Amino acid sequence: MKNYIAVDIGASSGRLVQARLQQGQLELCELHRFPNAFSDKNGRNYWDVDYLYREIIAGLQKAKSKGIEECYLGIDTWAVDYVLLDHAGHQLEDVYAYRDARTTGAPDRFHKMISREEVYAKTGIQELTFNTLYQLFVHDRAQLRQADKIVLIPDYLYYRLSGRLMNEATNASTTQMLNLGTREFDLELLELLELRRDQFAELTEPGQALGSIWPELVKQYDLPECELIVVATHDTASAVAGVPVQRDRSWAYISSGTWSLLGTELTQPLNNKAAMEANYTNEWGVYGTYRFLKNIMGLWMIQEVRRECGEQYSFSQLAQLAAAEVPFRSLVPCNDSRFLHPSSMTAEIQNCCKETQQPVPQTVGEIARCIFDSLALTYLDALHELERLQGEAVEVLHIVGGGSNNELLCQLTADVLGITVQAGPTESTALGNVAVQMISSGEIDGIAEARELIGRSFPASVYQPRPLADLDQVRQRWEELSCHFSS
Structure with a gap:
C-alpha cells in the first residue's frame, strides 16, 4: 500500500x-x-x-x-x-x-x-x-x-x-x-x-x-x-485540482479560506480587455489548464475579528451568532484595500458602515453577519462577471476548503446567487496535492479519475437556493453602495 x-x-x-x-x-x-x-x-x-x-x-x-x-x-x-x-x-x-x-x-x-x-x-x-x-x-x-x-x-x-x-x-x-x-x-x-x-x-x-x-x-x-x-505548489492550484466536478455540468468554484478564490477552469487563457477590467486572473493550473479566477478577501475578515475577541468564540459559534442577527443590515466592500491589514478589523468595518450612513454593527454577531452578507454579495458580483466573460451560465458552484464548513455562508451563497452549491471537501488542497502524487506514482490514471475518487470518498453537502425576502432591494442597495465604494 x-x-x-x-x-x-x-x-x-x-x-x-x-x-x-x-x-x-x-x-x-x-x-x-x-x-x-x-x-x-x-x-x-x-x-x-x-x-x-x-x-x-x-x-x-x-x-x-x-x-x-x-x-x-x-x-x-x-x-x-x-x-x-x-x-x-x-x-x-x-x-x-x-x-x-x-x-x-x-x-x-x-x-x-x-x-x-x-x-x-x-x-x-x-x-x-x-x-x-x-x-x-x-x-x-x-x-x-x-x-x-x-x-x-x-x-x-x-x-x-x-x-x-x-x-x-x-x-x-x-x-x-x-x-x-x-x-x-x-x-x-x-x-x-x-x-x-x-x-x-x-x-x-x-x-x-x-x-x-x-x-x-x-x-x-x-x-x-x-x-x-512536484505538486501544484500554489495552494489554490492544488485546491482546484481537488474539486470533485461533474463533467456534464457547467461549474465554478470558490476555494474558501483566508482568501476566497472564485473562478472556473479553462483550457485556454482569457486575457482580453474585458477580463482585465473585471480584474480576473489566468493563473496556471495542473495539466495544461488555467485557473480563471478572482481574488476576494475571504475569511481573513472573520479570522481577524475572532483574533481581536481573544479567540473566545469558535468559527462555528461566530456563524451561529451571525445567523441570529438581522440579515443585510450593514454591508462593506470586502475587496477594499482598507481590509487588507487594518490595525483593527472590527473598527474598520464599523468605520466603513458609519461613513456610508448604515447601521453600525456593535456586537460580535452583528459584525460577523455583516461579513458573511457582504461576502455572499461579493460572490454574486464575481459570478455574474465570470458568466459574462466566459459566455456561459454556471449551473453548480463548488465551495471547497475550510469555508465549506460554514453552513450559514454556504446557504447564504446559494440563496443570493440562486444556484446549487456543493460544499466540500474541506481538505481539497491536501487532496489536490495528493492527487498529483497518485497520478505521478501510477496509482491512478489522470485528473478526471482523481476527481471522481475524491467525490466518491468525500461526499459533498448540497445547498439548494431558497427564496429570500426583499432580495431585489438588497441587491439594489448593494449596487448603490458599490458605486459609493468605487467613487
Missing part, C-alpha cells in the same frame, strides 16, 4: 496529512499541525520560512513513529512571496510577507514604465498590490543583484529537503512575470526589474519526480524514505 503525505501550509497554519487508497476509497489522516503567522520586525512584516522547514521535519518524524517507512511527498503553500538565495544557497534576507505595506502605490509607479494593458496581455494576471512583480520592484536593488536565485516559498522548502532548485509553474504564474505565449519568464518584465533569467530556476510542471529527500536528513532525524513529487 502506497503512502502519500501532503504538506499543506497556509498563512495561518500548516499541517502534514497522510493519504492512502483503501478498498476504492481515499483516506486522510492528519499527522501534524502547527501555527503560522508573519511577524513584525522594525516595522516590516516577515515570514520565518526556516520554522516551516523545521515543522515539516517534525511532521515527518511523527510519520515515522506511526510506522510510515516510505512515502511520496508534495508541498503546497500560499503564493507570491519569495526567498533570495546567495551562491551557497543561503538566505540573503528575511522573507517579506505579502501583507507588508511596502508595495503601497507600487503598481502606479511601475506602470509608468509599461502600461497595465501590456502587462495583462503578456501575463493574464490580475493586478494585486502584493504580486511578486511589485514586491520585486520595490525591493532593494543592490540586494537583488546579490541574489543568485529567487524562489517562491514552496520551492525553497523542496530545496531544503532535497538540494534541488526549481520554480514550480502554477505558483510561478502568480508572480505576474510569466508570459502566456512563451510559457516562460517575460524578458521585458525582468529587464524592467533589472533581473536576469538565470536568477530563476527552471520552470517545473506538477507531476515531475524530484528525487529522494536528503539521505542525511533521513538518518539524522529518523525520517521515512520520501520520494518528492
Whole structure:
C-alpha cells in the first residue's frame, strides 16, 4: 500500500496529512499541525520560512513513529512571496510577507514604465498590490543583484529537503512575470526589474519526480524514505485540482479560506480587455489548464475579528451568532484595500458602515453577519462577471476548503446567487496535492479519475437556493453602495 503525505501550509497554519487508497476509497489522516503567522520586525512584516522547514521535519518524524517507512511527498503553500538565495544557497534576507505595506502605490509607479494593458496581455494576471512583480520592484536593488536565485516559498522548502532548485509553474504564474505565449519568464518584465533569467530556476510542471529527500536528513532525524513529487505548489492550484466536478455540468468554484478564490477552469487563457477590467486572473493550473479566477478577501475578515475577541468564540459559534442577527443590515466592500491589514478589523468595518450612513454593527454577531452578507454579495458580483466573460451560465458552484464548513455562508451563497452549491471537501488542497502524487506514482490514471475518487470518498453537502425576502432591494442597495465604494 502506497503512502502519500501532503504538506499543506497556509498563512495561518500548516499541517502534514497522510493519504492512502483503501478498498476504492481515499483516506486522510492528519499527522501534524502547527501555527503560522508573519511577524513584525522594525516595522516590516516577515515570514520565518526556516520554522516551516523545521515543522515539516517534525511532521515527518511523527510519520515515522506511526510506522510510515516510505512515502511520496508534495508541498503546497500560499503564493507570491519569495526567498533570495546567495551562491551557497543561503538566505540573503528575511522573507517579506505579502501583507507588508511596502508595495503601497507600487503598481502606479511601475506602470509608468509599461502600461497595465501590456502587462495583462503578456501575463493574464490580475493586478494585486502584493504580486511578486511589485514586491520585486520595490525591493532593494543592490540586494537583488546579490541574489543568485529567487524562489517562491514552496520551492525553497523542496530545496531544503532535497538540494534541488526549481520554480514550480502554477505558483510561478502568480508572480505576474510569466508570459502566456512563451510559457516562460517575460524578458521585458525582468529587464524592467533589472533581473536576469538565470536568477530563476527552471520552470517545473506538477507531476515531475524530484528525487529522494536528503539521505542525511533521513538518518539524522529518523525520517521515512520520501520520494518528492512536484505538486501544484500554489495552494489554490492544488485546491482546484481537488474539486470533485461533474463533467456534464457547467461549474465554478470558490476555494474558501483566508482568501476566497472564485473562478472556473479553462483550457485556454482569457486575457482580453474585458477580463482585465473585471480584474480576473489566468493563473496556471495542473495539466495544461488555467485557473480563471478572482481574488476576494475571504475569511481573513472573520479570522481577524475572532483574533481581536481573544479567540473566545469558535468559527462555528461566530456563524451561529451571525445567523441570529438581522440579515443585510450593514454591508462593506470586502475587496477594499482598507481590509487588507487594518490595525483593527472590527473598527474598520464599523468605520466603513458609519461613513456610508448604515447601521453600525456593535456586537460580535452583528459584525460577523455583516461579513458573511457582504461576502455572499461579493460572490454574486464575481459570478455574474465570470458568466459574462466566459459566455456561459454556471449551473453548480463548488465551495471547497475550510469555508465549506460554514453552513450559514454556504446557504447564504446559494440563496443570493440562486444556484446549487456543493460544499466540500474541506481538505481539497491536501487532496489536490495528493492527487498529483497518485497520478505521478501510477496509482491512478489522470485528473478526471482523481476527481471522481475524491467525490466518491468525500461526499459533498448540497445547498439548494431558497427564496429570500426583499432580495431585489438588497441587491439594489448593494449596487448603490458599490458605486459609493468605487467613487
